[in-house]
Amino acid sequence: MTAAARALARRVVADGRTRTVSFAALFLLVTWVNAAGYRSTYPNINDRLRLVQTFGNNKAARMFYGAGRNLTTVGGYTAWRAGGILVVFAALLGIFAATRPMRGDEEAGRTEIVLAGRLTRNTEFAAILAGTGVGLTVAFVATALGAVFASLPLRPSLYLGLVVFSVGAVYVGVAAAANQLAPTRRGALGLASAVLGVDFLIRVVADTTDHFGLHWLTPLGWAEETRAFSGSSAFVLVLPLAATAILLAAATMLHARRDLGAAYLPARDSAPPRTRLLVTPATLALRLDRVVVATWTGVILAFALVVGSIAKTVEDIDLPESARNQIAKLGGIDITKASGYIGLTFVIFVFAITLFVCGQLAAAHDEETEHRLETLFALPFGRDPWMRGRALLALGGIASCALAAGIGVWAGAVASRAHLSFVDGMRASVNVLPTAILFLGLGLALFATFPRRAISLLYALVVASFVWELFGALLDVPSWALDLSPFHHVAPVPAKPIDIASALVMLAIGAIAGAIGTVRFRARDLAGD
């Protein structure tokens, strides 16, 4: 590589350092907590066998992590629970890491400056990929280290890291191609995320309906077939390797043949005016974000339908009485009933909808950093009504997504003749709201207080809370520490009633934080350059 290309690659690494470090910490901790936690929580074979019988065969668990193998060993369990979820995060890392320096910089006009220098387009593209690869390699090392720190043997630990890396690499390829197709970073992110969504859905169907052949279709399925810590099938890694190579070759070719700033998907540059929604800043935001809200609602509905339609297969499991008792002791709910399984699964919808909230705040944040708020607030329009409008839009989106989740699981369950009433579905929907509103309020407070860092802080808070809820229980920590995560207070509705006390507390904190946000936003300078 030339000096200029090296400089660009270093720039990419430096720009992504916050993301790389956060993800690396996540990969290391999740791996370590699972391995170390399992060893201490399930010390003998009897405990482990019981775990396999109950949790291991549970469809809700399979949905999250895939189908486990060798769950009576520390390595098998780690590969299942940590690996199963980290491959999804690796895919997200790959998508974020590739879209920012590619389409993001191009959109912002920085690529034009770079290409006006001594770099050719192919070298520039290669340099960015090199920088992205460095970030991804850190994730590989972090995963392997997490396993090694928990006293797992080195070679299979490295192999697990490689599996996680391989999924990230495929999605760097997916995002690199999406960057050629979509004219904006947001569009490229959307395309690549849609691919990941389909991938995840196929993997879920494969694992929950025992159609394991479907694994061979997608990167997440390949990762499961690599069988880390259960007789590794290293040859499977050829598939992600080939996919990455093909995608990157296609992206390089597409990239070299197009004009800078252009894209292969048609961008409509003119349109007849549609002014119905252009009345207030809030309705403008609705107009700008309606596709986003509709997409989230649609994806959640589809996913909920799948969750609902699997409910019947849970009821059909013929578990011995002893196992049923054991499960009842675990969480006080019966996961062999549709309502129990859906109650446990619903937390993933709660998580997804809080991510939607993060996206809404990120959109508000962009309005400020791209100076459109300056245009707006120079008009006779105040900051308070703007903030109210944004909050209202987010609330509407939350309601829409929550409703889709409830209706989806109900419709799916009814279609497969499982026992779930419409009211049960609606109760599950309502149960989503307090957590989402809590994070909305916290997000507004962060936005008003830390105009620069607000969005990364909010994402970090949401992801950390969720990961803590998933894995914190494995550590020997006092219960107040587990209580720190808002997700810990989401009752498994409809198996249990809504936890009114927790809901009220979350709503109150959300409202107070939102009020603090409104006051603080009123009192600060708009972010300028």
Place this chain on the structure above:
Amino acid sequence: MAEAVRTVALTKRYGPTRAVEDLDLAIDAGEVYGFLGPNGAGKTTTIRCLLGLHRPTSGRATLFGIDAWRDPVAAHRRVAYIAGEPSLWPSLTTAETLEFLGRVFGGVDIEYRARLLERFQIEPDKKVRALSKGNRQKIQLVHAFSTRADLLILDEPTSGLDPLMEVAFRETVNEAKSNGQAVFLSSHILSEVEALCDRVGILRAGRLVDEGTLESLRHLHAQTIDVTFDGTRPSLNGVEGATSVPLGANGLRFQVTGPVGPLLRRLASENVTALEAREPSLEEIFLRHYGTADDGSG
């Protein structure tokens, strides 16, 4: 009636950086005021404080007597603003953007807007994302002028405009002026300010270093008088209020501050073949304020 713009000891600091220092401005209704200064002198910061987008560290800023930090909505009802960097919504078309801005402003002069669209040669169906900077700037101009607001705050409004559009812009400002609208024109394009403004303020490193009508500014500053002699130039040192430098083989260029009488009396006894006097251009006044040091950034 309250002044259109008034600042009293306006000061804005960002951490240790002093962006605006102790600024006093008073602009009457109907006045066209040129706010001059190089990049980084504090022009945009002043405007952001005026509009209540940034909070003054100390001092006060009011628009028609209303503090825009305390009550931005009331203050902005009579004000239209053009930002130096046009920040609009990329997915809206020009027509949609104008419709939205007009509605939020609370109604605009539709007929005048139609005329402006024609004058600035705007394609209404183009999306903002597909427009160049100059074309985005034109959307802002059309909106601001179509509000017929009592005060127009323009922050380097012609950066990105081609010369034809620059002419259209001057025509529109003159229309606003004859309508009795006040204009606060922040700029570093001196010819533009010279052509449009009744009064000028020069900002340097956040402080107002000079202010007045163009006439009075010229009066206060040195005139340039070029004198050509028959034969070799004489030595003319020690004339009150005048300094000289050689000009060509047999001429002298004088810079005269104050009355020119003493110089003329001395010249009367010399063989003067030609004499040319001119008032300083705004550029010369401006450069004189910045010529001595380059600490205008901040």
